[in-house]
Amino acid sequence: MIDPALLRTFLTVAEAGGFSEAARRLGLGQSTVSHHVRRLEGLIGRVLFERDTHSVHLTGDGQAMTSFARGILDQQDRALRYFARPGLRGRVRFGVCEDYLLGHAADVLGRFRRVHPGVDVELSVELSVVLHRRLAEGDLDLVVAKRDSGQGIRRDPLLWVGGPGPRPDPGEPLPLVLYPEPSVTRVRALRTLREHGIEWRIGCVSERLNGLRAAVQAGLGVGLFAASLVPEGLCPVEGLPDPGTVTFVLDHRTGTTGIAARALADAVLSSQWSKPDHPARPVEYA
CATH class of the missing domain: 1.10.10.10 (Winged helix-like DNA-binding domain superfamily/Winged helix DNA-binding domain)
Structure with a gap:
């Protein structure tokens, strides 16, 4: 040297x-x-x-x-x-479910970048079950993902939605447009229909929200989405059993959470989406 x-x-x-x-x-x-x-x-x-x-x-x-x-x-x-230069430095491995990514993550990440330009974000988009597993394995620092029940940063009603065209024939098995396994909303959709004795078939499976939206809009079936994250162009389908609610959680890596990850968690918690009229209690992070 x-x-x-x-x-x-x-x-x-x-x-x-x-x-x-x-x-x-x-x-x-x-x-x-x-x-x-x-x-x-x-x-x-x-x-x-x-x-x-x-x-x-x-x-x-x-x-x-x-x-x-x-x-x-x-x-x-x-x-x-x-x-x-003043400010935080570092990297945050941030995992999000895709409906949150396309619905609200851009706003959160944009505000975070303006406040902490020295922090790099490594973004992973997966099914919620996969995100929880990767977090437990230490591959991620922070996740926003769905969970079937429990406490979190927001609890949303689930809605059956369809495209602008004709509704499914009530005399035929209900066609569904779903995420593949493992998926929180997939499990809920199938369980709800079984409990009410409604016959169904899988009309389309897609790993991506844009794929689900396109399939529903094309009339391939009915989808199930959190009310606050229903893709544009889809509308509620009446006459189907209430699928209940889904919980969105903000969770962090086990052990010491870095300052940069804490700052990003604060940005998520301060967003308007994380402040519904009757939110679930936020998950604590250390």
Whole structure:
């Protein structure tokens, strides 16, 4: 590793055209300047200046070194400026279920970025069951996901929704558009229909919310969504049994939660979506 002080001395000599002027600019003794240049030449094994009694000129290797030296010093200065800025630093591995991502995450992440521009967010979008598992395995720091019951940051009624076209034929098994297993809303939909003796069939399965929305809009079946996150263009379907509610939780990695993750959790909790008229009690995080 090359001492930045040697590089600064070298560049000053090159710009000043001599050791005496460089020493004056740097506030160093001429012998110190000469020593710095000799040390640098010794480290790289090249002669950087041609010297005579009247002038100092860069060699070919010296000309090449000026570019390297400026680049190294510029990178060092940028690093020092970066870490000297106030505010949080770090990375948060944030997992969200897709309906929350497309419904409200952009607003939360946008406000978080404006307040904490030095924090990087690694975003994972999965089914809620998968997110809870990855959190337990230590792959994620923070998740916003659905849970079948319990306490969380919000409890929403579930709604059966369909597209703008004709409703399913009541004499036929009800076509469903669902997430694949494991899915909280899939389990709830099938359990509700079984409990009420309603025949059903799977009309379409998609891992992505946009895929579910397109399938419902196309009339392939009926979907089940949290009331606050129903995709645009879909509308409630009447006459089906009440599927109950679903809980959204904000959960964190077991053990010490980093300051950056705590800040992102605060951003989620402060959003309007996390403040319904009758919210569930927020999950505590340490």
